[in-house]
Amino acid sequence: MFGKHKTDGELPLGLPQVLEEVVHRFKKREAIRFENRTYTYQEMDEESNKVAGGLASLGITKGDRVAMMLPNIPEFLFTFFGIQKLGAIAVPFNTMYKGREISFILQDSGAKAIVCLSNFSNLIQEIQRECPELKHIIITGQRTFVFVEPEGTVNIQMVFEKSKFESAEKVFYAMGEAMVDGFKKLGVEDAWYSHQGAIRASGKKLATLLLNEIENLYVANIVTYLQQMDTNPLFKVLYVPPEIKEKALEPMTSVKLETGKDVSLDEFQDIMVKSFSEKFAVNFEPGKLTRDELIAYEKNRALAGRI
């Protein structure tokens, strides 16, 4: 058929067939080097086949668009060639895009699925409501990073039984309501809950919401901003070229920026605990880690500190 047509006795015209032919010729040769790993052409081909099979199992077929928001990692190649092998259309875009930029591309291309880094999952979830065609968010890599600062950030975490809620949607909603309610009490009048990922004010992020599931539990992680952070030290540790610095982070706001007020941590926790108590319909009792948890805590601290 078409894809197998060759122009000049060399390689076929279709990308899936090119890959097949090249793999046939160079099976055991190195195709990719990344950090301390190498992949041969055969390994790359097999990984691409698995992506193609996986996407097919989600109902992705020939001609469908699959968005890709990935840096230069082996998964970029596996995903790209997996999409090609399906005869689908790859829509790769800048990993530094945010909000509306991504939303426009997903809507315009009508992508059914997106493959992105795990750290972008909540950003994509946040705009999923605007992209009716987007059914699947496929994540890879572990490149999440959260900056914490004494004056600027507060971390809220929750660990609770899944069965207490009908759906994850309800949990997100309850977290969103609790945070918005708390922020309003702190004076941020136009704080609003933006679908499964953030609390926003002035279009910018005031808090990030992450919800994970593990076995029978939900583990929620919320990062909120009381004051604007000085991100310069961050960029000394994670190298980002100067001209794209502004795009590396999502635009963020803070309670201080929105209200002009300094809020103490005591005041913040007081308000938030009340708010969570109301929206989750629970009472809170101050407590500490149990003996078993303390053992796990020491181990986890040591693991986290081993950089």
Add this chain to the structure above:
Amino acid sequence: MAEKNTWRYIYNPDGDATDVVAYGASVAEGRIAGKYQLSTTLVPDTLIIQRSKEKGIIAGADVSVDKEAAASQKIKIARMARSGRNGARPIGTIQLSELTAKASRKFQAAEVDPDEPAVLIYTSGTTGNPKGAMITHRNFHFQTTSIVKGFIPFSHTDRVIGVLPLYHIYGLANSLISSIYYGACVVLMASYSPQGLLDTIDKHQATILPAIPSMYQLLLGIARIKSRSTKIPKSIKYCVSGGAPLPLAVIQDFAKAYETNIMEGYGLTESTSSVSINGVDGVYKEGSIGKAGQGVEMKVVDDDGKDVPNGTEGEIILKSTTIFKGYWNNKEATDQVLNSDGWFFTGDLGYRDDDGFFFITDRKKDIIISHGYNISPREVEEVLATHPKVSEAAVVNVPSQKGEETVTAFVVPKTAGDTENASTSADAPTARELVEFCELHLATYKRPKNFIIVDSLPKSATGKVLRKELRGNVEDQRLIDKKE
């Protein structure tokens, strides 16, 4: 929702970054272990509020951090545990590893029509929304087997540096797909730093480097200040630069330091990357984008679409098997750039010399019309860049609040980015110095009326200056607004 029950509340106002990781994880572990061990102490549902008493970064397992910089900046690094297949998973998502674990290593590849799109690449124009350029299988095939083959003899023994973002047409077509076509090895770099690039070239003894001007400039910078311990790799046989022009001095000095020549390519997303190249086999003309690539028709036309003689400025137009199929779902935009004879209008102004070398003078849409005069921002920028205190400049028309437009120069001093000598220091040029400099070198109507000193210019992934951001009248596309 749950009936009113009691949760535990843990408050940790003086923790650190590792606490943020450890608290959540240990409570979750305690709960899961409790379930299996039927522990007598049942761990309740828990809320934790924490603040770190020092700066910190909580980093995923794949985030690379500079440990020395972290120590000197007093930033505590906390690593998140690598989550396995049964580990924590963000709600509403599928792990790629989970999806592929169930799939076979074999897959019958689909037959494709070579003239159907393989890829959509969204490009931002001067105005309006981004447009999805449809790049077909045949486009990639021709780019690789004709154009690229005409200037780099790729082979299966090459190691190609994959530092350009692969989501961009330049990286996708020339770093990735060209390598795969010829069975070469791609050395991927997930993040870029000048020293990291140098180390990667050296470690892998790379032979081909597709990159952008700023990368070559910084590589040269390292070579210029090299200490005895810095090894300058000499393995590279072919260097290609694209996206923006490179000063001649950089090309010459780079050739001495790295013992290889840089070729400068020209191309657009809509032409599946490169269509012309300067410096093939050492034949190089300063300031040129080179001759048309193998199998590419390239000419210069006037506003009526008629060919102009050599040396006369007009719009550069292209006909090539690499010219895209059109913009996705956007016939109107396609018809504006692609005529019925298959000629693609690049929007770049330039001329051809008698030897067939093309020169770009400006982007058609960037031309500033001021008091009836046409001003080429590129010409003014090139003059400003020759000022001894100026690293680079961008000239745009900035609308004032009254609606008048002022030709404004955004100037990056050579000291920019050096935090100890911020751009306000004595080493930055003053507006007066710049005015005087322009008076010496530019006709009156071309001189910017306003000078703004900045630390850097906003740029795209391949180093093109984003002029519309400088004009300042763009909506911030990164924001998400509430919809009722």
